[in-house]
Amino acid sequence: MVSTSTQPARIVSGMRPTGALHLGHYHGVLRNWLRLQQEQECLFFIADWHALTTHYEDSGEIAEHALEMAIDWLAVGINPGLSTMFVQSHVPEHAELHLLLSMITPLGWLERVPTYKDQQEKLRERDLSTYGFLGYPLLQSADILVYKATQVPVGEDQVAHVELTREIARRFNHVFGREPDFEALAEEAVRKMGKKQSRLYRDLRKRYQEKGDDEALDVARALLESQQNITLSDRERLLGYLEGGGRIILPEPDALLAPNAKMPGLDGQKMSKSYGNTISLREQPEEVDRKVRTMPTDPARVRREDPGEPEKCPVWPLHRIYSDRSTCDWVEQGCRSAGIGCLECKQPLIEAINTELEPIQERARELAEDPQRVRAVLAEGAEKARDLARVTLEEVRQAVGLKYR
Ligand code: TRP
Ligand code: SF4
Numbered sequence: 001m002v003s004t005s006t007q008p009a010r011i012v013s014g015m016r017p018t019g020a021l022h023l024g025h026y027h028g029v030l031r032n033w034l035r036l037q038q039e040q041e042c043l044f045f046i047a048d049w050h051a052l053t054t055h056y057e058d059s060g061e062i063a064e065h066a067l068e069m070a071i072d073w074l075a076v077g078i079n080p081g082l083s084t085m086f087v088q089s090h091v092p093e094h095a096e097l098h099l100l101l102s103m104i105t106p107l108g109w110l111e112r113v114p115t116y117k118d119q120q121e122k123l124r125e126r127d128l129s130t131y132g133f134l135g136y137p138l139l140q141s142a143d144i145l146v147y148k149a150t151q152v153p154v155g156e157d158q159v160a161h162v163e164l165t166r167e168i169a170r171r172f173n174h175v176f177g178r179e180p181d182f183e184a185l186a187e188e189a190v191r192k193m194g195k196k197q198s199r200l201y202r203d204l205r206k207r208y209q210e211k212g213d214d215e216a217l218d219v220a221r222a223l224l225e226s227q228q229n230i231t232l233s234d235r236e237r238l239l240g241y242l243e244g245g246g247r248i249i250l251p252e253p254d255a256l257l258a259p260n261a262k263m264p265g266l267d268g269q270k271m272s273k274s275y276g277n278t279i280s281l282r283e284q285p286e287e288v289d290r291k292v293r294t295m296p297t298d299p300a301r302v303r304r305e306d307p308g309e310p311e312k313c314p315v316w317p318l319h320r321i322y323s324d325r326s327t328c329d330w331v332e333q334g335c336r337s338a339g340i341g342c343l344e345c346k347q348p349l350i351e352a353i354n355t356e357l358e359p360i361q362e363r364a365r366e367l368a369e370d371p372q373r374v375r376a377v378l379a380e381g382a383e384k385a386r387d388l389a390r391v392t393l394e395e396v397r398q399a400v401g402l403k404y405r
Pocket of ligand 1: 012013014015016047050139140143144152153154158
């Protein structure tokens with residue numbers, strides 16, 4: 001389906017404050033964010049409520065972890081001048097939208113989200129048969145829809161949550177976007193655009209509805225976007241009217257899959273705290289050295305003279321990330337001919353990782369010494385985010401019928 005949004009791209013993503021970030025977060029997520037913040041409006045938040053859904057029994061560290069994470073984000077280069085970064089619970093509109101969405105969310109939709117059963121299986125030591133945990137992906141939908149995000153950068157495991165978000169948005173628009181006098185209101189809104197624009201809109205709408213002309217749909221959306229003198233509600237009506245339905249109050253976002261989301265860990269599996277195979281962004285050089293040196297290699301290389309096969313070695317995928325073409329050639333040839341030893345092979349990797357981490361750690365140290373500065377960034381981010389979220393909630397309350405005056 002074509003995106004239902006006429007808005008300029010707005011990117012929203014969140015991360016749970018799980019403690020020190022590692023190279024998996026950096027290469028799999030943050031580097032993608034760094035690129036996106038150069039190109040588009042971005043909102044990045046620390047999902048402390050999401051952390052609470054699984055860690056309610058040991059919630060004492062969430063706030064501390066959140067601050068640490070904010071430091072790491074800033075240290076890697078998330079720029080508060082370009083991105084809005086904040087703490088989820090500082091923007092209570094997320095919770096209000098979550099509540100309102102819960103009214104129209106069939107239980108089965110939540111029970112069917114694959115992460116629901118998976119996580120319950122995986123985190124057996126925690127009791128996750130709670131209302132909050134079932135609602136995890138719905139809270140995520142609220143995080144996204146409260147900003148009318150157009151794109152949501154996520155890993156593979158989160159795609160189902162974005163898909164649910166789209167379904168929820170559709171259902172919300174279907175239930176609350178239908179006004180009894182929708183057609184009449186839409187027709188009135190068409191007239192308000194002025195003679196020339198109205199004719200163009202009608203023409204494009206007809207081309208789309210009668211001939212399924214997607215291009216006409218895109219042009220019509222752009223036309224609506226450029227209208228300065230119609231109200232937001234009218235714009236939503238005209239958008240919905242284009243496609244024949246009701247008003248589109250909450251647009252459907254698209255998932256944006258990170259290009260290299262699977263950063264390999266020290267053992268060849270995906271790098272993840274739960275596998276204990278990580279290198280943290282705060283890892284000291286000696287520790288990086290030790291961790292890489294003790295990495296397992298191709299099990300066929302028992303002795304130095306035995307040739308090896310990079311494809312069977314967990315060190316190789318790291319070279320693919322950190323090393324240039326000539327170093328990779330040197331590894332492949334040296335390994336297969338037993339021309340180099342494994343420690344030798346690992347050396348350029350150790351250096352590359354430490355070189356990458358050095359400036360990050362330097363900035364993290366400075367920030368850690370000035371937590372007030374970090375708190376100020378988060379406070380300012382929450383203010384900006386709230387300004388956006390409030391506008392959506394106004395519309396949502398009105399659409400739902402909670403309008404008192
Ligand atoms: N559930 C996401 C994760 O575990 C974190 C998250 C919460 C999120 N809210 C979000 C991601 C909104 C994207 C958009 O990684
Ligand atoms: Fe792995 Fe390098 Fe040893 Fe080959 S030489 S087995 S790629 S560490």
